[in-house]
Amino acid sequence: MELLKRPLADYIRHLYGEEAVLEHDVRYPRGSSRLTWFVDYRERPGADLSSIVLRADFEGGSTIHSSLEQEYFMYERLGQSAVPVAPVLRWEADAEWAERPFYIRRQIKGDWEIPHFKDPDPQYDAMRIAASKEHMRKLALVHQVDWKALGFDARLSAPVSREACARHFIDRLMAQLADFQREPMPVVVECLSALKKGAPGAPCISLCKGTNGLGEEIFLDGEIVAMSDWEEASIGDPAADFASLQDLIPEIERDGAKLWGLEQALSYYREVSGIDLPIENVHFYQRIRTLGAILYGHKAAVVLHNGKADIRQAWTGTEVFHLAKRMLAGAGGLGKPIDPAWFAQMNETVA
Numbered sequence: 137m138e139l140l141k142r143p144l145a146d147y148i149r150h151l152y153g154e155e156a157v158l159e160h161d162v163r164y165p166r167g168s169s170r171l172t173w174f175v176d177y178r179e180r181p182g183a184d185l186s187s188i189v190l191r192a193d194f195e196g197g198s199t200i201h202s203s204l205e206q207e208y209f210m211y212e213r214l215g216q217s218a219v220p221v222a223p224v225l226r227w228e229a230d231a232e233w234a235e236r237p238f239y240i241r242r243q244i245k246g247d248w249e250i251p252h253f254k255d256p257d258p259q260y261d262a263m264r265i266a267a268s269k270e271h272m273r274k275l276a277l278v279h280q281v282d283w284k285a286l287g288f289d290a291r292l293s294a295p296v297s298r299e300a301c302a303r304h305f306i307d308r309l310m311a312q313l314a315d316f317q318r319e320p321m322p323v324v325v326e327c328l329s330a331l332k333k334g335a336p337g338a339p340c341i342s343l344c345k346g347t348n349g350l351g352e353e354i355f356l357d358g359e360i361v362a363m364s365d366w367e368e369a370s371i372g373d374p375a376a377d378f379a380s381l382q383d384l385i386p387e388i389e390r391d392g393a394k395l396w397g398l399e400q401a402l403s404y405y406r407e408v409s410g411i412d413l414p415i416e417n418v419h420f421y422q423r424i425r426t427l428g429a430i431l432y433g434h435k436a437a438v439v440l441h442n443g444k445a446d447i448r449q450a451w452t453g454t455e456v457f458h459l460a461k462r463m464l465a466g467a468g469g470l471g472k473p474i475d476p477a478w479f480a481q482m483n484e485t486v487a
Contacts, residue, residue: 137161137173139192139238147233148177151226155180169200169367170207174243188225192238199436199449200367201312206291208239210366213286219277222362246356248364253350254383264386265396266358269404271349271384274360276409279342279374288343294371295341301373302335302420308370309427316438323465324430330469331424336417338373345369346428349382368428375413378402379421380428426463433457 137144145158157178164172173190193204211224222241229237250267252260283289295304306328313324346368354362370376378385378398388396399415406412436453466472 137190138195139171139173139190139235140233141235142233144175148175150233152177152179157181159185170194170198170204187243189222189241189243190238191241192236194439194449195236196439196442196449199433199439199452201315201431201435202367202369204237204239207367209291210369211241213288214281214363214366216286217277217281219281220274220360220362221366222364244354244356244362246354246361248351248354250350250355253386258390261388261390261395263358264388267355268384268386268396268401270355270358270360271353271381272401272405273408274353274363275345275348275374275377276405276411278345278363278377279340279409279411281343283343283371288369289371292343292369292371295338298339298341298373299337301338301341303332305370305372305376305421306332306335306424306427309431313431313434316435318434318438318441321430321434321461323461324427327464327469328424328427331420334420336373336414336420338375338417339412339414340374341371342374342411343369344372344374344377346377347380347382348377349380349384351382353384373417373421374411375417376421376425378413378418379425424464426460429456429460430464433460 140147144161148156148158157180159176159178161173161175164174171190171192171194173192174187175190176185176187178185191204191207198204205227208224208227211221214221215223222244224239224241226240227237228234228239250263253264253267281288283292283294293304293308295301310324310328313321345363345366347365348363352363352365353360354364368380378401385398385401386396387398388394394400398418402413402415402418433452433456436449437457438453440450440453
């Protein structure tokens with residue numbers, strides 16, 4: 137394994153005892169932000185199979201601005217809340233074993249795929265709505281976390297007021313971009329100046345997950361048993377999570393009646409969370425969500441420029457980066473709007 141200086145089987149024995157047996161390991165093929173390895177082992181021959189996940193940056197670095205250590209911190213603190221996450225087991229930075237730091241978390245049984253979730257056949261309507269409602273319930277848990285008590289603001293900057301949430305969201309991302317920006321981006325400056333003028337206040341200040349939805353959460357028997365991908369977590373308006381949600385609010389209409397969609401999801405979310413999210417707030421964050429993709433794409437371009445990019449990072453730093461700038465230009469009125477479905481499909485490939 138490329139993360140270790142010695143064989144993985146030796147490392148498993150180092151962690152779990154001399155009788156521990158490595159059964160299987162595989163690198164997860166999706167994702168361009170960080171490396172993910174799935175490892176199965178037994179603490180002794182004949183014992184029950186145990187499964188863990190190893191997470192590390194690529195050799196050339198991550199395409200995500202937040203650090204791997206912050207990702208570990210998110211899982212560790214969320215483990216003290218009602219939010220379902222995989223328990224973290226170890227941070228590894230021992231130079232005797234690690235080529236570069238990584239952390240280990242328990243692998244949770246389940247799957248990110250929901251069979252037939254995207255199938256428009258009416259026979260799947262109830263299942264699709266039930267899965268969406270389950271996601272609303274789990275997002276409500278995230279947004280109800282006492283982020284001050286758990287110390288999330290020690291790592292994530294927080295807005296000073298509900299009125300400042302949107303401006304803080306933009307300023308935070310722009311500050312991150314400034315850390316590694318290699319080329320001028322006048323389209324970003326011009327569009328954000330226009331978008332800031334219509335920045336809404338937030339109904340509350342919440343912990344936000346960032347990327348969420350289909351492909352990010354682990355389902356088992358219709359329930360989300362683990363929420364994954366906390367790399368873009370922030371503190372601010374919970375509407376931001378609805379803007380970066382991937383596919384888990386399907387639009388379902390039958391015989392002229394709207395069975396499910398964003399308005400119905402927000403209504404159900406209000407019931408389970410007590411938070412009244414204006415749909416206008418969601419639309420605002422949908423317009424500026426491509427700023428996050430620009431950061432993601434430009435960071436990948438920097439890794440590519442440095443000559444150590446993984447092939448997926450190379451694609452992210454070129455095509456994804458270009459398309460994200462075009463979409464932001466459309467949102468800011470400086471160019472022709474691009475069909476959001478293109479970006480949704482791109483997200484699925486990058487994830």
